[in-house]
Amino acid sequence: MKMIIVDDERMSREGLLDFIDWRDDYGIEIAGTAANGQEGLELYERLQPDIVLTDIKMPIMSGIEMAEKIRHRDSRVRIILLSAYSDFNYAQKALKTKVDDYLLKPIEEQELRKLMDQMAAESMERNLQEDSRRQFLEVLNGSWEWCPQLRDSRFQVFILGKEAERNTCRDDLWLVEFHEGSYVGIAKYTMEESVNDRQVACNGAECCYAGGGVKRPEDIRKSYNEAVLAQYIGSYWGLKELKYSQIAKRREQWTRQDVGIQQEIIKLGDELHSAIRQLEPARIEAAAHRTMHYLLQNQGIDPSYIEDFLIHLATRISLELSDFNDIKASLWELRMSLHAIDRFHAIKAILIDWLKKWTDRVEERQRLSDTTIVERVVSMMEQQYAEDINLRSIAHRVYMSPNYLGNIFRSETGMYFNDYLVSYRMKKASEFLLAGSDKVTVIAKAVGIPNTSYFSSLFKKTYGVTPKEYRRIGMER
Known part of the structure; x- marks a missing residue:
């Protein structure tokens, strides 16, 4: 080990050099001495010693300030402060700097040896631990030397x-x-x-x-x-x-019972779908509990197997809810929630929450008849005809698939959704043409069709004349 001595009193520095037999008794080499904290810091940076023995009160830079700078850079170096009796409180505060110990001046040989014995023992233990860790890492990484x-x-x-x-x-x-x-x-x-x-x-x-x-x-x-x-x-x-061998065994068992797993998914999926459609939360809770019980029988299998099972189960349920929109988004949300957890027992709450969301949507749907839903859609259309709306965007807002909404809309109104929207826009356009002098381009945008030529084409198809002709005829009347 290397040590440096930092003290502004020359006699103290020289006295410490020969105070005990550093090399023979403790294997310590006195690598250098310094007269103040600044010199001591420079000496530390150059020699990188294992121990710094320093006085507290020194010119230019105190021992405490030097110790703070050294400790900030090096957490392993041992720092010992030397303090006079009058500096004792000062030395106690210095311990907050994370110095290792302090000695009172004048130094007694017995106290110094006691401290050095302790440091030597700690250094030996640390070296043994470092050697053990180095051997461990070399063995773990298959070092060719070993x-x-x-x-x-x-x-x-x-x-x-x-x-x-x-x-x-x-x-x-x-x-x-x-x-x-x-x-x-x-x-x-x-x-x-x-x-x-x-x-x-x-x-x-x-x-x-x-x-x-x-x-x-x-x-x-x-x-x-x-x-x-x-x-x-x-x-x-x-x-x-x-044990890893148990995991491998579980994987093999899971693969062998693939047919049984698929049958269980169908059985649980149908039960959960029926409970959702019939708005029976107790049945949903019971089916979710049976799902967890079934999965718990495969304790020790990879979490990814559990995640895949539940996604297949949710997909089975979703296929029976195809009249709703955003099925894919809902499944993706479920997968992300399952993927984020790190404990099996957290699955049930996630599954029930997902099932509850679908139950709430089914309940809302059942409260509304097809007629009421179409009336809501027509109201949206009449309020937002000037915006970029279409069957898909409206279906999303009433929690339906576009195909299902399109079918009930046609059944209730006798018209396709797009035809109804165009008809209403043309009606509003005809009113604007007769009510003012806005240009056709302005009116086209006002009814949600910014392409003027396309607007004119639709208008003529509806009324048999162009927008300008429609306005002229109306004014002549």
Whole structure:
């Protein structure tokens, strides 16, 4: 380790150099000395020492100011303040700068040695931890330096959660480190041992998610990725323990029962559609509960399988609601909601909310007869004929598909929607022509047909004469 001494008193600096045998007793090299905080900061930047031993009160820059600047750049360097008795309160405030310790002047050898023993022990522990972590990362990433030494072993990776103790499972795990937000353990087996024959005890761990066993050290990363997947799926289902082998088994079972899954979707979909059409919230709640119960039997399967099941179920329901518009938008909204959750138990509320929205729309539809709906549409048309409206935009506002609205409109009025809209616009145009002297282009825009030539064509088709001729004839009368 390297240390620098910063003190504005020359005798103090020189006295500290020989106060104890730094090199032989603690393996510390005195790399340099400085007479004030500014020199000390420059010396630190040049030498990058492990320890800074500094007085507090110095000219140009105080020891505290220097310590603040150093700590801002380096969280690992050890900083020790030297303080006279009269500076004691000052030194206590300096501890807020995150210095590591302080010594009172005049320095007593016993106190200094006690502090250095503590720092040496902490430094050794930190070095051991860094070496352990470096070894862990090299093994996890299949470092070729380690591979030849590990050819006669098998491996399996476990994720143990955030709260596991560092020494958790040391009897069962070869390496344990905190990595990417969780404690990760690597088990090493002999070639004679089967991974399935030996159960790793996860005592002291909040959870235990296991990747598959691998035979080559280069594949340890693969086992880790599988453990990460097990952690994700286990957290989704609220499981404290889950093995990748169990996930693979669930996937296989799900694939084998594909026909049964499709039949369940049809049965649940028909039940939910019937409950929605008949406005029976109790039946909807019961069917949603049965859906959750069915899915819970597949606990441990990938969340994407659950999401796909529910989207297929919703699609089945939607096919029976084809007289409504924006089915696709509603399904997309449901998929986004399902995709955003990370816990299975949150699904039921999302599903029921989606079903309730459709129930509300069906209820509103049933309150209105076809005649009432068409009357509303005609009213909209008469108020907004000057705007860019059409069958699709009006259908969206009354929660119907364009085809369904078009059919009931024709049934109630005897006219196609577009023909009715054109007829009303021409009627309003004829009134404007006789009521004032606006140009034809202005009137065309006023009735929602900005293309003058197209407007004139429609007008002549309706009244047998051009707009100008219609105005002239009307004035002569």
